[in-house]
Amino acid sequence: MNNISKNMIILAIGQALTTTVVSLLTLVSSLSGNFLAPLPSLSTLPVTATVIGTMCMIYPASIIMGKLGRKNGFMFKASIGFFGGLICYLALFIHNFYILILGTFILGVFSSFGQYYRFAAIEVAKNEEEKHIAISVVTGAGVIGGIVGPFLGGSYAQSISNTPYGGAFIVLSVVCILLAISQFWLSADLGKIANITNSKTEKFKLNQSFYLITLICAIGFSVMTLVMNAAPISLHHDGFNLRDTALVLQIHFILMYIPSFFNPSIIKRIGVNGLISVGAFCSLLASLLSFYPEQTKIIYIVELGLAGIGWNFIFNGGTLLLVNTYSPNLKVKAQGINSLFVYSANVFSSFGAGFLITQYNWKAVNSVCIPLLILVLYLIAIKKVHKFKLNLFS
Template identity: 50%
Template sequence: MQAPSRDIVTLAAGQALTGTATSLLTSVSSLSGAYLAPSPALSTVPVTATVLGALLMIYPASHLMAAMGRRKGFILKAGVGIAGSAVCCAAMVLGSFWLLVLGTFVLGLFSAFGQYYRFAALDAARSPEERTAAVSLVTGAGVAGGLAGPYFGSHALGLFGAVPYANAFLSLSLVCVALALSQSFLSRQLGVTMPAAAGAVPEPTHLGKGFYVASALCACGFAVMTLVMNAAPLSIHRSGHDLHASAIVMQVHFALMYLPSFINPWLAGLLGLRGLTAAGIVASIGGCVLALYPDQGLNLYMLELGLAGMGWNFIFNGGTLLLARTYRESAKTRAQGVNSILVFSANVAASLLAGVLFDWRGWAAVNLACLPLLAVAAWLLWHAGRSIRMPSAPA
């Protein structure tokens, strides 16, 4: 097999550093909000600000990178992350809740760009045959970030002494500096949309039925993972396990969200992209069914969350590669922006619904709600065979 190009390796490093920044932010944003909030009811406002910032930026980010290229786009992203981290660090030192909200909003703008690493991997692939390996390597690098982020959050630099969480945001800014340096090694023209020649007939940017089928498939996979992931710590705690036990379960989940990416090229070669995606649906269904068992022990939680992580990986990676077959190069910017909005919106809705379902009927209800989504994903995958042109040989 051909060795990955410099661009693919650089994108993998960017994905790892982005995952580090995102998981670090996730681990401290709600805690820092609770520390500074003038009222307990406002403690999750910084988290909401991050989500809002990402939602507002996720479509414009696609157009920015089409004009600037992936190299400048991801360096700009890192600069935004440095600025947002500095504002949050200053907010903790000054004890200003609303300055913290502003900083987390800026970090939401930063996080929106992270949705485009999988598409940048498609740009960096030197041939259609290399696409599966490129997406798998770049996505799989996220496992490093999932493990490193919480570590930096708990072992942050001691520059600000006793000021809670200020050091974590300082660490986040340093991660963003490393991100900017790493992405400077990308090719300058990677991902740039070249202007049409004078007098040329504009190519169509229409997004057909196959595009929306593949996008809905990605959205279903992300929604299922988010429902399970957000409710799991609550269920583990309610079952009588401590915070350490919960951390172990979530580490298994994060590891199996990303590690299977390294065998995806082999699986896709064996099963095809639809077979890879179907394996993810089956794994996710298995985890949901196990969650209906009344006596939930720690080992069972690890199995359920491991299957959920693996299911997300296969569905999301398979869906992304199917998506790449549904639009022309002229429609790339619009297609990637629309897909990111659909996936992110499903993620936001699922994160809000997870708490409601768990409070209403517990862990079993959350997983029961996932089963109709997985049934829709299976139907979409079957429909993809008719609406997406499939090659005679597996990708």
């Protein structure tokens, strides 16, 4: 097995286990918040704390991995996730909402490192075609976590009689142990920047293309965050039980990641811009379906499924465009800034999801998504991304 394939497989395993943690957390975080929150409108505050934790650490995570490499960075994040899960369990055990917020914030720090699997996947590739394959395999592996996470959450959330949802967080910590073990086998030098200190003095230009692609990535992720975080509460309000909610989220996560395996073939036919456009149309259709009078379980499955496909196409397509907008020596800064912008948007989306779903309804959540997705289609339609010169070295 050559070095590229070995690293690719290990990264795929890491992505799968990371997605297991994230999807499990998505299922039980807002429900745990709803259980402990002093006010209903604060029920998604733990989710928001996770996003804030991610936003605070997303840029430093890029710097840390530039110095230490992907291996040490991903193992470090696994240890953070382990302690975050235990703190959330403690919060539920002693019925303390604010400790739950602390625990979910720490899990946000964990999540910040996980956002760099997409860039690590590209780093193991030697050419453009291998980039498409690598990001396809690594991000596509998330489908495993999308199935396993909600299954574990639904199976163990009520396993400890006096601590609702506590069992799910114990399982989350166990998954983090497995994650740390798996990432030990990554090549030690993967992702390291030998002259990272010298690159600080290099003139760093964020051209207009970088900003537009970052905007597309931010919209793709924030729309998904709005819908995904509001869905468990909307399903709960509509009378669906935890297992129904878990099924809807499982399908959502499956369709967030499994399309990655087909992305290289799709890109060959319609290009990266076409991939992003199809993703925006899928997410737009999902939002429009929220206006259907009777929101059955099947309708929720279709909505969340389309939203998952939309995220995959928009975000992966945006990532592939992004890596051509900066020089190799500046990848740590560029990747960190892109991720920081994306998660700044997610903070508003996460808190907005709680406000919109508790103060208004499911339609209101999706109404916010529609103009954002139209903006993505507009940016792609006028081919702004390709019109700007990527003159990073002048």
